Amino acid sequence: MNEKENAPIRIVLAKLGLDGHDRGLKVVARMLRDAGMEVVYLGLRQTTEMVVSAVEQEDADAVGISMHNAGHLTLAPRIVKALDDAGLNVPVIVGGIVPEGDLDAMTESGVAGVLGPGASAEDVAKCVREAVATRGE
Amino acid sequence: MANENSTVISLVENASKGDRRSVSRLLTLVERGGISAEEVAEATHKLAGKSHVIGITGAPGAGKSTLTASLAKDLATSEYKPAVLAVDPSSPLTGGAILGDRVRMEEASEAGAFIRSMATRGHAGGLALAVPGMVRVFDAFGFNPIIIETVGVGQVEVDVASAADTVVVVVTSGWGDAVQANKAGLLEIADLFVVNKADRPGASDARRDLELMIDLSQVTGQMSRRPEIVMTTATEGEGFDEFKKAIFEHKEFLFEGEQISVRRSNRWKAEVSSRLDYLLSEVAKKSMEDLEEKEGSSPGLIAREMAKNILKKDEFR
CATH class of the missing domain: 1.20.890 (cAMP-dependent Protein Kinase, Chain A)
Structure with a gap:
């Protein structure tokens, strides 16, 4: 009677700072819910600290950050580092508008996956599952 | 399994020193169930029993999250170390869930309250199966009070009554008439009523209907203590002081007499x-x-x- 194997993935979803476009994040939340995950939805105007404390208190398996303000080169590495500094081994997935030229920089800064506007529900769920499965390796 | 056991022991040790991440891990183990959950229960059982557990329940959209958030924030900024367990429903089709209570609890979290969201994971009645065990984890590591915010429930889901010391039922103006109030269920378990959105028309009618219902219950000798009714407009902070005062008065009532041991035994x-x-x-x-x-x-x-x-x-x- 051990339910451990089927425990759903828990993911924290947030938008950082001054970035009011949360339509995409809401759609992603719904996609992940329908893929059987538990989504801790933080919504708009979050700080790095708020995301870190949510991950800690919720014991989340992954973080999804949505960005539509071209801040990904600054903010995504900051989140990765803050989680790392806090000793939280949790993959960060970036969704939203990331130009192709920046994809390598995202990977280098430790972002586990990037999801653009064309991503399907399957793509989104698969990306999260893979990121969670490979964490800590 | 020996490995699992030593994990639990070291988590308990670190949690006792105030490490929040270990508390968080222990909550996860309890939530997942199975053997580790039993081990955590074993380890926390003897440490727990000191905290006041407040359950906040009511219909969807009545204002449970907003009231919970204000209470947790207020307590965290004074001498208390509150924890919140915010329960949201799991989808019966996919098992997934959107846990959205943190959106309203930002300030409480920043003030130092420990906020944990959880999904019902297929358990009906407004609370998940793991709730008592998770409350015990918070209790064991000095969180006090512990506030359980249930999913939005209807009339008959009364699970929270068996998990909390003080049950707060939140209703709004226009929620129903005297006949609704006299139906069995949610209203029978309240230690305290909050009529929220009291700035809207019909709030005083809601209050009157509740008073009437309570009067009748007292005639039949059903209640041990007359539940208080507090009027609030949670979004404006209106009535908050009365709300908090009423909760603490109920706590005093419980802890002064025999009531608390009766409740704890029922809970067990x-x-x-x-x-x-x-x-x-x-x-x-x-x-x-x-x-x-x-x-x-x-x-x-x-x-x-x-x-x-x-x-x-x-x-x-």
């Missing part, structure tokens, strides 16, 4: 009962797997036959 029984239900339902589910061949027979008869077969087996390990 309720937890045993719900764990038993769970174990039985798991075995029942398993025996449903080869049902097809019996299709067409009387459902009641088949169920009885299956129950007989289950009870002969030693399935509960």
